[in-house]
């Protein structure tokens with residue numbers, strides 16, 4: 001019997017959220033097993049992902065999620081990497097429209113480029129407490145804004161990257177811009193000078209007006225709301241920040 005897929009995931013992980021959004025958008029029924037990243041099952045690397053990361057999608061798992069969360073059958077297909085998983089879902093469930101014809105290469109370019117320009121300052125800000133990386137993050141978002149479709153006046157207009165169709169490009173980038181907005185809104189970025197970033201990105205600043213429209217359309221989808229666990233993400237970010245700021249303090253002494 002073909003079983004529904006199982007995803008190894010973690011509520012705090014933006015990469016895992018990409019894959020969950022893809023599953024939700026495609027209406028796939030799936031089992032999930034949440035990995036505590038600080039205390040992974042001892043056989044996780046050996047049996048699931050030698051890179052020791054989430055997400056991993058297991059196709060036709062022979063053991064279900066309740067079997068300690070780690071399938072025993074080495075014959076089942078295990079797909080690591082959030083974009084590999086999301087593209088697989090886009091291909092298998094084409095009616096979801098995640099990979100529209102002749103848009104795939106462009107979507108992949110946008111994702112690649114965004115990761116390149118947003119990733120490094122993101123790490124510096126959140127994992128090193130470097131407030132001076134905030135302008136680079138906002139500059140990456142300005143670049144992203146240039147890729148968004150016009151909101152009116154053509155057949156291709158719409159709120160998303162490729163007009164009316166929500167695609168791989170939207171789901172891959174949303175977990176990162178979404179976290180930036182959320183961390184700013186909830187005060188995590190206050191000590192780093194980013195307390196007002198959420199206002200700017202959600203309609204308070206004309207410079208980011210198009211991003212604000214995109215974000216409104218993305219964040220009101222069920223696929224976003226059902227995959228973004230505010231409490232857990234907030235707690236993890238707060239704990240990490242306290243640690244990072246304390247380390248910086250020690251470094252200064």
Ligand SMILES: N[C@@H](CCC(=O)N[C@@H](CS)C(=O)NCC(=O)O)C(=O)O
Nearest residue numbers: 013014015037052053054055081082
């Ligand atoms: N390139 C990977 C990155 C996945 C990743 O970095 N996942 C993190 C959590 S957000 C992880 O599992 N880290 C392992 C750990 O924390 O031990 C993807 O796109 O899936």
